[in-house]
Amino acid sequence: MKNQKIFILMVLMPFLLSSCQKVLDLKPTDKLQPEQLFSDPEGVKVYMANLYYQLPIEDFTFFRQGVNFNGGDPNNGGFAPAMVTDEAMHTEFGDFIGNDDFKWWEQGYKLIREVNLMIDVIPTLAINEAEKKALIGESAFIRAYAYFSLAKRYGGVPLIKGSQPYGSPESLKVPRSTEKETWDFVLQECDVAIENLGTEKGRRANKFTAYALKSRAALHAASLAKFGSRAPLTGDAVTKKLVGLDAATAAGYYDACIKASQAVIASGQYSLFRPNPANPAEAAENYRLLFENPNSAPEEAIFVKGYALPGTSLGHNYDIWYQPAQLANGWPHPGRMNPTLDLVDTYESYDAPGKSAPIVTTSDGITGDYNGYSPTKNYIRYDSPNAIFANKDARLWGTAVLPGTLWKNTPIIIQAGYVKPNGEAVIRVKDQITIGNNTFHTYGAASVTQYSGFDTYGGNNTRTGFSFKKFLNQQKPVVAGWNQSTTDFMEFRYAEVLLNYAEAVVESGTGDAVLAAKVLNDIRKRAAHTTNEPLTVENVQRERRVELSFENKRFWDLIRRREFHTEFNNRSMHTLLPLQDLRALPATKYIFVRVVVPNTNPRTFEPKTYYRYIPGIGTNGLVQNPQY
Template identity: 25%
Template sequence: MAYLSIINHLENDSSIIMKKNIIQSSLTIGKYLPFALLLSLTSCKDSFLDVPPQGQQPSEQFWKNEGDATKAVNAMYANLRSWNNTAFAPMAVESIASDDTEKGSSPSDATFFNKFDTFTASASEGQIGDFWKGQYQSINYANQVIDNIPAISMDENLKTRYIAEAKFIRAYCYFRLVRAFGDVPLRLSLAQDAAAYNLPRSPKAEVWAAIEKDLKDAASILPQTYGATDIGRATKGAALALNAKVAMYQKKWSEVVALTKQVMGMGYSLFPNYEQMFRIPNENCSESIFEIQCKLILGNAAASNSQYSQVQGVRGSQGGGWGFHVPTQDLVNEFEEGDPRKDATIIFRGEITPQGDVIPATGDNPMYNQKSYVPFSLFISGYNEGADQNIRVIRYAEVLLMNAEANNELGNTADALASLEMVRARARQGNNAILPKVTTTDQALLRKAIYHERRVELAMEFDRFFDVIRQGRGAEVFGKKGFKTGVSEVWPIPQNEIDLSAGVLKQNTGY
């Protein structure tokens, strides 16, 4: 089945300090196991990889030792930054339909994005198929680790940790799938033949339960922190924070409070400067709970494969980016007067960035995403612009906002206000003339304030669309764009997957 691709990417690691895993190679399950493993250098907060090139390895000789286990786990992480996981497909499926973002670029470029903006994307739209494929490919990597590593004779503590890391990644991918499609095929082990991959869709309640089990298992094993060579791997805090988000989507408010309180006691803190938090020197900072690690490798453009920042970068002139996934005026209007996060989130045409880049005063787009921005001085001809930029997945600020939302829903007003104020105080950056403290004790008004804070704090971070859906406000917020209640809460199952399944997979209602 295409949705459980047998094409894989494997990477290796070493003990050299302050390296980042950015290598890419492929494994075809069957006769050969090729590896293209490349050297990388990075900053003092970067992570876990540095190896020379190696050749092909027959798959029957793989899964034999600790080195094989390490290669497979690093490959699983590497796939998270792939095109289908971080570029056009997730922008289409997870963000463009919201009121925060629109297509961008030139009017005639990649017009398929407009179908997502107007809720007219069909089951045959390629970005839907690519998103599905990207998630199941990562799930397949995780399942290989979970199924094969137990039989390897290796350090037992490392073995259990690797399996826990794989469960976190699998849970993360199923989380993305279930909120995008609802019921999805639940594959929790490798099939022994192609026919066994042809699974029907499991009810979303079962998928949520499987995600929760993986995250609970992972949190019981994963460490709170790593040494310098392993920064960027999934931690206990990452598993707890993602589990809190999973509980929030299901309105399990008591669980959200319990899980976020655990994370709040683990030493994370809000980075003092909101704009600087998203810059390369501050990757994996005190606020970071989980980031996808990316790197530009001099001498190997193919391995510098992250295009997350490139496709969103300032279009034209020195910018070098493609100009997609840009902010809307509606998002601009949401920010309160004087909120520094507006200028830290949005690059406006004609401005000079804090890093000194002059943004052209004319062009196709009046605004760009500043959170994915990489200074033009770091661009190197022949490489993807911004390939160094890590992708922030879970931040401590979101944990605080989840805690605030859950406490408000439970009637714990004081606790909700306290967590909300922590986020606003950081945004205020000492200027008490802006962003006044929220003091309302009315549950509905406080809920509205928390929804607002999530929108401005997490803007352009691929949550707004699904936040509105889980809040039951789809028609209210997106109705003018073409949202249809009972249909548009999820996207269609890719038609190609239905065809390949010979009808085992059934389509979502209304598509």
């Protein structure tokens, strides 16, 4: 009996084994195969949508932890990249740039691998030539975008120009190309995209999106070449030219930026949104609208990333983190983006256009005194907590919620304290005083739900004296939950292309200086300026700072122009304290005091931070960036 069983087993064995021969060729039944996905044009669309999603767009979901940081647990405490620049401070955190911040390596090569796969299958797809051409263009745009994001972080990187067939692990290791080769590849891919893409406007890349990318990337490369010597680095990566560009290459990159920007300008397809406002108030409202809903400005928006589904990774968190504390609507930690006095100072005044107009608080006109309130100083008294900003550039009013202004039909109260009739000041302390029949509160109101400034309660009140407005939704109350905001983000807009053009012309001394001055002033005119300013390096940079503030451009401007280590050398940001001056009673008067942002330490940028570290060099064998 037992023998018989063994016999049967022996007979069956060859059959059993032979039937297993193709076990490794079995297809999973729960996953789509590439052929299946790509054989259907709808499948291609789905795949492409995913590639677009992975683009490293530095929008509302771009944080120190990376891009698209809103899936899973999106709680980052409301820390935004603007807070490591001179644009803003967080209400509580004083963090600066850490080694692991703003990296984009694994996700970068994942996107590149997937777009390479797309590029491979395009010729095999059953679609017409025009559609193929569009896909070739879009793939090149995505690849250019990905390598641009790598190059600005890491310098020269391994250029994977096609799908890598799996062989030995060694064959998959590609050494870093030089930084120049990497930038040249980015521009070359932009050219492929420009050549193949059409001009149709929509959410997908078109010819002008590719030109806009080229304009931005070429300007970045040109600046590195021109200003690299401001922060020289040494080490293996430098000797092998894996980081750094020769100064001589600047001219070529500026020229590429000029040509690409000019192509967008000359096309006549785009223009500034509401370019001729009647007055500053209208200009401020136009500017605010442009960001609250970019879809209302198709003439200016070149490339928009949409947010559509609240509560998913297609929603973001700007409204919960950054609406002023008074309008938190149940959210526990609002008000966390605090625009700095340093940024506010930068905006021009209509009284003296053509230069930054620092906020003057004392009759002697000194703006560099941060020693705090003193009863002996002669402060200028204003009738309201925002009268001091009356003649400042409309874009300040469209970007920040200023003390005592209306937002969502609510007066936003930002007050740091008061000066008692005896000249003694009570600042950043919760207190009250009754004079006659009136009671005055240091923070401008009695209860913590009634004001938005300076009280450290919950880390919810601005500590710079300014709350945030740009991009925020004024129409809807805050929904106290994750990913509830659906404001779209303009990744490329016409004004940036104009500013790129102006910068490339003024830095290189080539191109059409008359046109460059005109476009610079067109942007100012849109902000209700009535006089022109000349095309100078300083004017272009100031205009960039104010026009593009909080669009996550400032960080890279400081990087590419090698200004971070000089701008942030033991640097503290500043606050404007609005105080009610009770010495003026019965009149209601306010004075302002310039101070260092309370509870912060000065910050210093280390030159090695101009490049991120290359991860995993033990395995991938790549040369590490300097000083890591």
